[in-house]
Amino acid sequence: MFFELSEQQTMIRNMVRELAEKEIAPKAAELDRNEEFPDEAIKRLAELGILGAIIPEKYGGPGLDTVTYAMMIMEISRACASTGVVTSVHNSLCSWPIMYYGSEEQKDKYLPILARGDRIGAFAATEPDAGSDLGSLSTVAELNGDNYIINGTKTFITSGPRAGIVIVFAVTDRSKGTKGISAFIVESSYKGYKVGSIFEKIGIHASLTSELIFEDMPVPKENLLGKEGDGFKIAMATLDGGRIGIASQAVGIAQAALEESIKYSQARHQFGKPISSFQAIQWMLAEMATKIDAARLLTYQAAIRKDQGARISKEAAMAKLYASETAVEATNNAIQIHGGYGYTREYPVERLYRDARITTIYEGTSEVQKMVIASSLLR
């Protein structure tokens, strides 16, 4: 099988690349330095339909396939990894579960808002004491008349301070373990919804990450996503798709690191020659390029399988594992190739290095990805 983008996908790639190169990349360093949310970029992404990329036409989105979506996240992240993850979370972790598990009323109400980018989407599963182990969630939702009353604290929420619509996971029946977890569509305007502390991170500075605190927050019962007890299933399926987004983000970051390295190694002269003529540099570049291609193909494979309707836990985990580890390695090598300059803020590789680091952690650490892969092998 030979993988090639279609004519239409190529046009979309060109458009997104132009946007990324002309409008997103030039501001990436400054937003990173100021830890400033990419409001302008997000607005443009919304105008061009990219923010709601996977939302069907019926609800005001372009209804793109996962391969095209992954390619777009790669292009955006190549310019700014923070903008990449905000877009990925908005699509994969917020819009997608509503598309697949939402009622007709929920879709009619929320998808057009998300497609237009009127509200930013977020996903709130992680808690201070419960990361990938969703079984130990402490946030609870109790039915009281027409509302569920939610209490609890969520942490490491991407876009937390800016989010308007959040998929929140809470325990509705403690006795049932993971089968007692439910998912809710929560609006940031609800009473008792609070943004907690904003984290100071190593990288992806422009994507704001915070706690979300719910204090006796009433959520209309029609905002229950799926049925009571569907939460765990929804979270797992959603994260499978999310991992394609993060794998794509990692590929984008790594690609940027490779391109910067090629450019620098050809321009930088030592001992009377460009450093790209030294084998030590050539080997690094060759390995980076090979691994990035492999990561991209694994990502596209997971995306194709997802579009075919297959279960993609293993493929998505493989793509996310390999792409994120590749991003960390490639950005590390990029700094090495840049030498002293690479360690300074004068060159973008230091930002790429910091941004890449999170990709082996969020939406499941590399170790969790290996658990997922192994469990599917040993089933």
Added chain:
Amino acid sequence: MNIVVCAKQVVDVGEIKVNPSSGKPMLEGIPKKISDIDKNACEEAIKVREKVGGKVTVLTVGTPDAKERMKELLAMGADNGVLVTVPDKADHLVTSTLISKAIQKMGGADLIICAEASIDQFSGQIGPRVAGLLNIPQLTYCYKVTAEPQKLTAERNLGDRLVTSESSYPVLVTVTKEVNQPRLPSLMQILGSAKKPIEVWGTSDIGAADLKPGIETIDIKGVAMSRKNIVFKDDLDESVSKLADSLSKEGLLG
């Protein structure tokens, strides 16, 4: 108003590498794109249509694969496209004749917009040639265009002066890249462009089967890139004087 935008598919000149042994540019396998300023021409056409109404047709003389690139302009907002298949031997004379004949086959145009030049050749001939063939006015090098139903006003950069001109229709306008910022098509527009028609016409379809070029390109030579490395380092006055003489001889003091 019937508006025609002339657009050309070119090799991406930024991607051209030079053959290290022959010094010649290597043109095989270079990615192709719509010539940059043609996008400004298309954007201006769309703006005029938004203001005074009408239809925007993208007209390209090119190889069959240009169809794919024309879709970018349809995605931006042009209504339809016509691709005239380029004959084996084509110079500006042939291409502009094909364009003017195609416009006549369309039933004419009120406004024809071209780029001031294509980024590969940068001759700037096509616009004035088409205007000449159709015997209509030409307003070249426009950095601002104001279209009204009965007349068009243009501010033009003629290098040594700025000229404001106006014309009745039909008129041909060539634009510089300062004229606007071409819009990026949205995903919905890209998806929608697949449904917009692009007709493909052969030279015989427009009664131009036997055109002969007036010029043939017999070689593309390389450009010598070595530097002179003449450094004056003795008496300062003498050095300065020698440098000024050299610059004058190079024709760079005018």
Added chain:
Amino acid sequence: MTNRSLSLLTAYQRKDYWGDKMVVVYSENQKLACEMLSKARELSAELNEKVTAVLIGNGKDQLSSELIIHGADKVVMTGASLSDLKAEEVSDLLCALAKEEGAGLMMIGSSKDGKELAARVSSKLGVGCSTDSKKLYMRDGSICSERVVFSGNGVAVERFTSRPAVVTVPPKAYDPLPADVGRQGETVRKELPYGTYGSRTVKVDPMLSEGANVEDAEKIVSCGRGFKNSADIKLIEELAGALKGYTLGCSRPIAADLKWLSEDHWIGLSGHKVKPKLYVACGISGQVQHVAGMRDSGLIVAINKDANAPIFKVADYGIVGDLYQVLPKLINAIKART
């Protein structure tokens, strides 16, 4: 839209329509016209044709003798009734002249006006045109022209298969012949037909200053760390003023660190990449990151007090010296030559 023009064209395209009788030279820039006359004389000998210069519009009588002493055999003065020299009408005049007297080669000055005119003339004559011809010569009985293509990556060699060959010639491609005051030539006043067109010139304004668009600039004067403080940049502005039509550039430290200039002046790997005809680097050492932004410049001049500065390796001309001494002298020297 009429079909009249196309039927007219078909008539022009008949090859037997043309005799090769003259080389026609036209530019509103008298200096450029004289430069073209020099080349025209050289080619006319090979083509066995006479050199005819054209003057269009009113009040140009005194220019005629100037053209003759610089090489014209004949000067045709036409279009006396034209007050506005637009390409539409002027192209009609030149076409009519070529039609009446026949022409083998038409050389038009390569200003923007000249280029649009040449293209329109060629279309009406149904012939080829070579824009911005850097070299013009006869080879195997054909007129050939060379011009830069692909953003400076190549030189196209073009051979004319149609007559008259129309070329536009940029300034300073050829040295004018010395004035030969004894030279005799014929001056004729000739009213030639031209059409009426729906366009008109409303207003002409002088050119505004360029601003800091370094990527489009034809001449760039750049400053680097060699300057001791921001006020001294005045020196470089004076040099730039002497060079006319300049744009001010700088290396990374000036824009990114010292912030003496805004980043739109910054030339280098992470700044702007530029391709001017002339690049003057003052007090710039020539780090690869800077050179990557300006290596495609036409001509590079470096001024630096360190003789070992890498900038001299990529320069065409250089002066080793303190820029605070060099610049005032250079400004005077340039002013004296322009």
